[in-house]
Amino acid sequence: MIADPITKAVACNLCTGCGACAGAFPDVIRMVDDPLNGRRPVVAKGEAAQKAAVQAASLCAGAGADFTSLPRRDAIDRDWGPVLAAWQGHAADDEIRFRGSSGGAVTALALFALQSGLVQGVAHIAARADDPRLNEAVISHDRAGLLRGAGSRYAQASPAEALGAIAAGDVPVAFVGKPCDVASVAKAAGADAGLAAKLPLTIAIFCAGAPNLNATEKLLDRLEVPKGARLTDLRYRGAGWPGLMQARWVNEDGVEVTSKGIPYGEGWGGILQSERRWRCRICTDHTGAFADISVGDPWHTPPAGHEDAGRSLIVARTARGLALVEAAIAAGVLVAAPEGRDAIAKAQPGLAATLGAVWGRRLVMRGAGMPVPADRGLPLWKHWLALPVRAKVSSVAGTVKRIVKTRLWRPVVVGQ
Numbered sequence: 001m002i003a004d005p006i007t008k009a010v011a012c013n014l015c016t017g018c019g020a021c022a023g024a025f026p027d028v029i030r031m032v033d034d035p036l037n038g039r040r041p042v043v044a045k046g047e048a049a050q051k052a053a054v055q056a057a058s059l060c061a062g063a064g065a066d067f068t069s070l071p072r073r074d075a076i077d078r079d080w081g082p083v084l085a086a087w088q089g090h091a092a093d094d095e096i097r098f099r100g101s102s103g104g105a106v107t108a109l110a111l112f113a114l115q116s117g118l119v120q121g122v123a124h125i126a127a128r129a130d131d132p133r134l135n136e137a138v139i140s141h142d143r144a145g146l147l148r149g150a151g152s153r154y155a156q157a158s159p160a161e162a163l164g165a166i167a168a169g170d171v172p173v174a175f176v177g178k179p180c181d182v183a184s185v186a187k188a189a190g191a192d193a194g195l196a197a198k199l200p201l202t203i204a205i206f207c208a209g210a211p212n213l214n215a216t217e218k219l220l221d222r223l224e225v226p227k228g229a230r231l232t233d234l235r236y237r238g239a240g241w242p243g244l245m246q247a248r249w250v251n252e253d254g255v256e257v258t259s260k261g262i263p264y265g266e267g268w269g270g271i272l273q274s275e276r277r278w279r280c281r282i283c284t285d286h287t288g289a290f291a292d293i294s295v296g297d298p299w300h301t302p303p304a305g306h307e308d309a310g311r312s313l314i315v316a317r318t319a320r321g322l323a324l325v326e327a328a329i330a331a332g333v334l335v336a337a338p339e340g341r342d343a344i345a346k347a348q349p350g351l352a353a354t355l356g357a358v359w360g361r362r363l364v365m366r367g368a369g370m371p372v373p374a375d376r377g378l379p380l381w382k383h384w385l386a387l388p389v390r391a392k393v394s395s396v397a398g399t400v401k402r403i404v405k406t407r408l409w410r411p412v413v414v415g416q
């Protein structure tokens, strides 16, 4: 029997791997990198741990998020979360722009928040130095630290593990993460005014799904990195927009070698995408509705080749997000031109259909007696109705097939 709500969220495929529960209760909940199931929390045995898990569940946006709590004035806000203003632009700093995933806007804004004194730290993820296949949550205090995290890591990462350190500290910290990470952080801050005061800025990256460690291994095979080689670097994106996927490792002569590079489309579409976790396929927020600022790719104005200089789509979602972007532009650290408030739909033309398909998938899950995230206030039904008949059928039939094929009803148990 599953006793606690955190283990249950994992077991029922509701956990996104954000790390908030482990960050809040590090003594009794720890994140484990399971090669198949993703980076997921494991709750210690004993009464104290069970009690902590019950408390941690109140931070967990994987189990459900309330979009009705967001100020929404029109259909754009209801579809994508609040959009106060949008821009397309890039970091003025050439190195940040180049190393960044799209245009380095996240890193430029985070650095500006540090330099302008808004925050004294930035919580984000970075590749682990001892094993770049894995990620760790870090708090950076300078440009070099932020550059360590620049670029997209198409892999499991739990930035909200930093919540414990933020809560225990006495300085304001900015938080950078995927939409699901930011949603849990927003939930935690909503329940704790002291924590909220220490989090004056959250930035979300757009996200279509985080692949597992098995996917990273497949990528390394495609890059022709010898099995068991000591990796020194693994880049999924960055070094231009979108940038090549490439690794570095130390060969048997002790010499550091660079692998071949493959284009983003080949790596994402051909290898990584299929290993996204089921939770990502029923995700309703790919653009960071709960953040102060969201940043994604402006795919509607595509890059010139695989290593374009880079541009980001930047969306201000709150007054404080808007103020920071405007100040960064005025200070010359962000070079950006205004876009329409409909920029998300333009840049991500398949996203409305994705949300429609999620409604169909969740319908089948409910029918099969499987729990679904208790999200409130999203017009998923509207997006499902707008789907062509074929896509409607596919969202339902495809889910039935997947439930049977992958035995999705079986509880997920994470390796210890």
Ligand SMILES: Cc1cc2nc3c(=O)[nH]c(=O)nc-3n(C[C@H](O)[C@H](O)[C@H](O)COP(=O)(O)OP(=O)(O)OC[C@H]3O[C@@H](n4cnc5c(N)ncnc54)[C@H](O)[C@@H]3O)c2cc1C
Residues within 6 Å of the ligand: 099, 100, 101, 102, 103, 104, 105, 106, 107, 108, 124, 125, 126, 149, 150, 151, 152, 153, 154, 155, 156, 157, 158, 159, 176, 177, 178, 181, 205, 206, 207, 208, 209, 210, 211, 238, 286, 295, 296, 297, 298, 312, 313, 348
């Ligand atoms: C798993 C994943 C899926 C994505 N899917 C989409 C998509 O569907 N549409 C789209 O437009 N863009 C997608 N992106 C790209 C993302 O939106 C870009 O990173 C964004 O444009 C920011 O670019 P930037 O150059 O401004 O950021 P940068 O300046 O490069 O900063 C990126 C920041 O993101 C953080 N980060 C990187 N990987 C992760 C991770 N796995 N978990 C948490 N934080 C991370 C880094 O620590 C860094 O702080 C995805 C990225 C990831 C990691």
Ligand code: SF4
Residues within 6 Å of the ligand: 006, 009, 010, 014, 015, 016, 017, 018, 019, 020, 021, 022, 040, 041, 056, 059, 060, 061, 062, 063, 184
């Ligand atoms: S979604 Fe986050 S808070 Fe919820 S169980 Fe998973 S790691 Fe913990």
Ligand code: SF4
Residues within 6 Å of the ligand: 016, 178, 179, 180, 181, 207, 208, 209, 210, 279, 280, 281, 283, 284, 285, 286
């Ligand atoms: S698709 Fe959604 S649940 Fe999956 S990693 Fe991205 S934001 Fe999180």
